[in-house]
Amino acid sequence: MTAVSLVEQMAGGLHAPVCLTWELTYGCNLACTHCLSSSGRRDPDELSTAECRAVIDELASMQVFYVNLGGGEPTLRPDFWEIVDYAIQRKVGVKFSTNGTRLDPAAARRIAGTDYLDVQVSLDGTSAAVNDAIRGAGSHAAAVRAMDNLAAAGAKGFKLSVVVTRDNVDQLDEFHELAGRYSAQLRLTRLRPSGRGADVWGQLHPTQAQQRQLHTWLVQHPRTLTGDSFFHLSALGERLAGLNLCGAGRVVCLIDPIGDVYACPFVLHDRFKAGNVRAAGGFTSVWRDSQLFTELRAPASPGACGSCGSYDACRGGCMAAKFFTGLELDDPDPECVLGHGEAALLARTGAAAPHPGRGHSHGAGSEPVLVRLGRRPD
Amino acid sequence: MTFAPDRPYRLHPSVGLRPEGFGALAYHYETRRLTFVKDAELTDVLRRLADYPDVLSTLIALGVPAARHAGFVAALARLAAAEVICDRG
Numbered sequence: 001m002t003a004v005s006l007v008e009q010m011a012g013g014l015h016a017p018v019c020l021t022w023e024l025t026y027g028c029n030l031a032c033t034h035c036l037s038s039s040g041r042r043d044p045d046e047l048s049t050a051e052c053r054a055v056i057d058e059l060a061s062m063q064v065f066y067v068n069l070g071g072g073e074p075t076l077r078p079d080f081w082e083i084v085d086y087a088i089q090r091k092v093g094v095k096f097s098t099n100g101t102r103l104d105p106a107a108a109r110r111i112a113g114t115d116y117l118d119v120q121v122s123l124d125g126t127s128a129a130v131n132d133a134i135r136g137a138g139s140h141a142a143a144v145r146a147m148d149n150l151a152a153a154g155a156k157g158f159k160l161s162v163v164v165t166r167d168n169v170d171q172l173d174e175f176h177e178l179a180g181r182y183s184a185q186l187r188l189t190r191l192r193p194s195g196r197g198a199d200v201w202g203q204l205h206p207t208q209a210q211q212r213q214l215h216t217w218l219v220q221h222p223r224t225l226t227g228d229s230f231f232h233l234s235a236l237g238e239r240l241a242g243l244n245l246c247g248a249g250r251v252v253c254l255i256d257p258i259g260d261v262y263a264c265p266f267v268l269h270d271r272f273k274a275g276n277v278r279a280a281g282g283f284t285s286v287w288r289d290s291q292l293f294t295e296l297r298a299p300a301s302p303g304a305c306g307s308c309g310s311y312d313a314c315r316g317g318c319m320a321a322k323f324f325t326g327l328e329l330d331d332p333d334p335e336c337v338l339g340h341g342e343a344a345l346l347a348r349t350g351a352a353a354p355h356p357g358r359g360h361s362h363g364a365g366s367e368p369v370l371v372r373l374g375r376r377p378d
Numbered sequence: 379m380t381f382a383p384d385r386p387y388r389l390h391p392s393v394g395l396r397p398e399g400f401g402a403l404a405y406h407y408e409t410r411r412l413t414f415v416k417d418a419e420l421t422d423v424l425r426r427l428a429d430y431p432d433v434l435s436t437l438i439a440l441g442v443p444a445a446r447h448a449g450f451v452a453a454l455a456r457l458a459a460a461e462v463i464c465d466r467g
Contacts, residue, residue, distance in 0.1 A: 065405035
């Protein structure tokens with residue numbers, strides 16, 4: 001019906017984000033090795049309850065349909081439920097991500113009894129051995145207890161959220177079965193070299209053979225939620241469900257606990273900071289007028305991928321994955337399924353990859369030490 | 379229920395409609411489904427459906443050319459199946 005394709009329209013930006021992630025706190029009672037936001041300690045400058053309400057007022061007037069609350073562990077904020085209730089009251093639906101440690105029977109009943117409130121429980125292994133190597137001792141048991149509580153409270157359709165790694169990619173059928181047992185939806189996302197993830201990405205990101213395995217699995221299980229995470233796999237042939245487009249600053253963005261606005265949840269770095277919700281004009285003006293987002297909405301050059309016949313399928317892959325592995329933004333994705341990323345990584349000539357820093361991590365040595373399980377698959 | 383253009387319809391009460399350059403985004407708060415309405419005129423029809431006795435008279439009142447009625451009816455049938463609009467009878 002229209003001359004301009006929907007994908008081009010989306011790439012040019014929307015009046016408001018479709019998928020807005022809002023990390024409420026850097027505080028966390030776990031210390032996952034791949035944490036995108038290097039969370040651990042709360043930041044003294046985190047938005048106050050009143051400032052959070054003001055952000056929600058803005059989201060409501062921009063008609064942001066729902067917000068993904070996360071952290072850190074968002075439920076550690078004493079005003080967490082107050083913020084949730086206020087958002088729902090303003091007709092901004094809420095999904096929140098949790099490690100499940102605080103999802104007791106009372107919280108589960110509250111979730112089951114509230115419209116427009118959705119929860120996703122993070123789990124990165126169907127066995128404690130695989131999960132706890134990343135998320136810390138006891139975290140598998142805590143997540144399972146949380147899901148038991150949700151099921152007992154009658155909450156259906158919650159999300160079981162998994163970051164796909166080299167060690168859990170063989171467990172996809174088990175995750176699928178586990179989600180089914182709880183009437184939950186399985187959500188798979190891509191491991192990014194962001195935050196503390198930069199330190200473990202080399203060991204944990206799926207091998208080329210595992211990426212082909214993952215693509216086949218996703219094609220066979222099209223109802224799996226992915227948040228458009230794996231569009232780089234579309235270069236393997238069959239396109240995956242979703243827009244197959246990097247939404248950073250176009251469809252997606254992130255508000256961090258101190259109000260800084262980043263292009264997506266995987267680029268908490270000054271290079272991708274668009275502004276702060278506390279500044280004049282608030283979030284609305286950052287979304288609509290910031291220089292960074294304006295740049296991201298301009299047509300991108302395919303760069304080194306221009307000569308590859310698959311550019312229309314993968315669009316060059318993930319900006320964050322390139323940036324934190326030291327590649328240029330118009331280089332191939334480091335996990336390019338046609339192998340161009342490995343070549344680009346070998347050909348890196350510039351300075352070392354920009355390290356995301358330790359952020360709000362707990363003191364050195366508090367993260368679980370990554371212990372390899374069995375032989376390396378490659 | 380099958381879509382009937384001779385019946386009264388409305389935007390579903392649980393749907394939020396946000397104008398965008400290509401038309402609108404419709405979000406259903408209960409099913410949590412996001413739908414792209416890829417046409418400005420169709421967006422207008424969605425907003426005004428409740429003001430008219432049936433779908434066809436909405437199209438006529440809003441000046442949609444007769445040659446395009448079939449296309450609009452097909453699009454509205456899909457939106458009814460996705461519960462973006464519903465029968466208000």
